[in-house]
Amino acid sequence: MSTLRVHVIAADEVRRSAVLTALRRAGVELAAEPLGSSDTVTAVAADTLDEAMLACPPRLRSDGHPLLFVADRFVPADVVHALRSGVRTMIRAADATPSRLVAALHSARDGDGQLPHEALLGALSGGAPTPVATARTVPAPSLTARQMRVLELMAEGQDNATIARTLRCSEHTVKNVIYDLMVRLGVRNRAHAVACGVRAGLI
Amino acid sequence: MEERVLVGVVATDPVLEAGVSYAMAGCPELAIATSGDETEVTVVVVDRFDQDTLDRIQLIRAAPHRPEVVLVAPDLVPADALRVIAAGARGLLRRREATAERLARAVLAAAGGDCTVSPDMLDRLLAAPDRPGPTAFASTGVSILGDRERDVLQLLADGWETREIARKLCYSTRTVTSVVHDITQRFRLRNRAHAVAYAIRAGML
Numbered sequence: 001m002s003t004l005r006v007h008v009i010a011a012d013e014v015r016r017s018a019v020l021t022a023l024r025r026a027g028v029e030l031a032a033e034p035l036g037s038s039d040t041v042t043a044v045a046a047d048t049l050d051e052a053m054l055a056c057p058p059r060l061r062s063d064g065h066p067l068l069f070v071a072d073r074f075v076p077a078d079v080v081h082a083l084r085s086g087v088r089t090m091i092r093a094a095d096a097t098p099s100r101l102v103a104a105l106h107s108a109r110d111g112d113g114q115l116p117h118e119a120l121l122g123a124l125s126g127g128a129p130t131p132v133a134t135a136r137t138v139p140a141p142s143l144t145a146r147q148m149r150v151l152e153l154m155a156e157g158q159d160n161a162t163i164a165r166t167l168r169c170s171e172h173t174v175k176n177v178i179y180d181l182m183v184r185l186g187v188r189n190r191a192h193a194v195a196c197g198v199r200a201g202l203i
Numbered sequence: 204m205e206e207r208v209l210v211g212v213v214a215t216d217p218v219l220e221a222g223v224s225y226a227m228a229g230c231p232e233l234a235i236a237t238s239g240d241e242t243e244v245t246v247v248v249v250d251r252f253d254q255d256t257l258d259r260i261q262l263i264r265a266a267p268h269r270p271e272v273v274l275v276a277p278d279l280v281p282a283d284a285l286r287v288i289a290a291g292a293r294g295l296l297r298r299r300e301a302t303a304e305r306l307a308r309a310v311l312a313a314a315g316g317d318c319t320v321s322p323d324m325l326d327r328l329l330a331a332p333d334r335p336g337p338t339a340f341a342s343t344g345v346s347i348l349g350d351r352e353r354d355v356l357q358l359l360a361d362g363w364e365t366r367e368i369a370r371k372l373c374y375s376t377r378t379v380t381s382v383v384h385d386i387t388q389r390f391r392l393r394n395r396a397h398a399v400a401y402a403i404r405a406g407m408l
Contacts, residue, residue, distance in 0.1 A: 074404065076404065076405075076406050080329065083325060083326075083329055084329065088322045088325065091317065095315055095316065095317070099232065099311075100311070100312075100315055103308050103311050103312065104312075104317075106304070106308060107308055107312070107319070110305065111322050112305065112308070112309075112319055112321070112322065113319065113320045113321060113322045113324070113325040114308075114309075114312050114317055114318070114319045114320075115317060115318060116316060116317055116318070117293055117316055117317060117318040117405075118401050118404045118405040119404070119405075120288070120318045120320070121288070121347060121405035121406060121407070122404055122405045122406040123329065123406075124285065124288065124328055124329070124340050124406075125340050125347075125405065125406025125407065154396050155396060155397065155400035156393070156397060156400075157392055157393025157394045157396060157397025157398075157400075158393070159393075159394075187362055188362035188363075188364075189362055189364070190395070190396040191359045191360060191362065191395040191396045191398075191399045192360070192361065192362030193396070194396040194397075194399050194400045195359075195360035195361070195362075195399045195400070195403060197400075198399075198400050198403045198404060199403060203400075
């Protein structure tokens with residue numbers, strides 16, 4: 001197997017250092033330039049896939065250069081857009097442990113299509129332009145950063161105890177945050193809150 | 204170091220099965236299952252694709268420990284590739300592309316919740332860029348959820364409780380609970396909130 005080299009582009013410094021840390025742990029060689037050799041993969045980290053697309057220089061997309069997008073959120077319409085723009089390999093930032101990041105980089109280098117299962121289903125179901133696009137035109141209720149984080153963890157199916165551990169706070173605090181965000185979203189229960197958050201593009 | 208992924212192989216003949224197992228044994232992140240083990244991922248290798256292949260994928264997925272499936276098959280037409288994905292497979296590689304390294308990677312990706320599909324197959328699965336028409340799934344009549352499952356999920360996403368859903372759909376509460384249970388088992392979801400988020404993100408609702 002030939003040596004893998006990675007050039008990192010990030011939408012912000014926090015994401016850059018997260019990706020660089022994972023790469024260092026995995027012992028991957030970094031490249032200062034994106035087009036060094038055929039074994040250089042460019043990893044682009046951003047909040048959404050569309051932001052990754054904006055952060056990525058067009059010349060890298062046009063010449064079939066190996067790309068890996070690392071994003072926090074996978075909006076179905078963005079997945080379709082990215083796939084059609086020639087990006088074949090995408091990974092959720094939350095899943096980007098050193099070993100999975102390296103596996104995804106190898107997939108990108110070899111041109112394999114690899115993406116989160118539900119993102120693929122979403123793309124094949126037509127990029128679900130209806131719920132997300134229409135919800136976006138209606139101003140989404142604003143949530144605090146903490147409420148968003150809790151809602152995100154709820155959408156991953158975490159229970160209150162796990163959320164409390166993840167955020168290093170008490171279960172009591174988690175319950176309060178959930179109560180507040182449910183009031184703000186005007187929803188009836190957890191499933192409703194999560195549905196509302198995903199449809200409004202909040203998480 | 205993360206734990207190794209336990210992988211099993213099901214092939215049309217024992218020689219092929221041994222060959223594929225041997226190829227993957229070289230990957231330090233994988234452990235090859237012996238018969239009776241509860242595998243995390245099962246690789247299915249077939250010479251030709253037919254209904255039997257789909258039944259086999261569904262049968263493997265229905266095991267109590269819910270293994271993920273990676274299918275290695277000859278070239279598939281898009282409709283069949285969609286059927287494979289709808290049946291729950293999390294990886295689809297062509298026989299000629301399935302090198303040891305690539306297969307190992309697809310298995311690791313499947314264990315982690317990602318899905319691997321050959322890039323040109325992805326291209327063919329997505330509808331033509333400027334033609335807004337039926338989606339890939341809709342145009343081939345392949346669906347991931349049954350009507351009853353979609354109805355229940357939709358009402359869950361709208362914030363209704365089990366009892367209310369049962370009343371609206373004229374089912375027993377037990378039926379509603381069992382539909383939700385089936386969905387969470389099939390897609391390996393933790394609870395209702397997870398199921399609703401997954402279904403919306405996957406464009407099922």
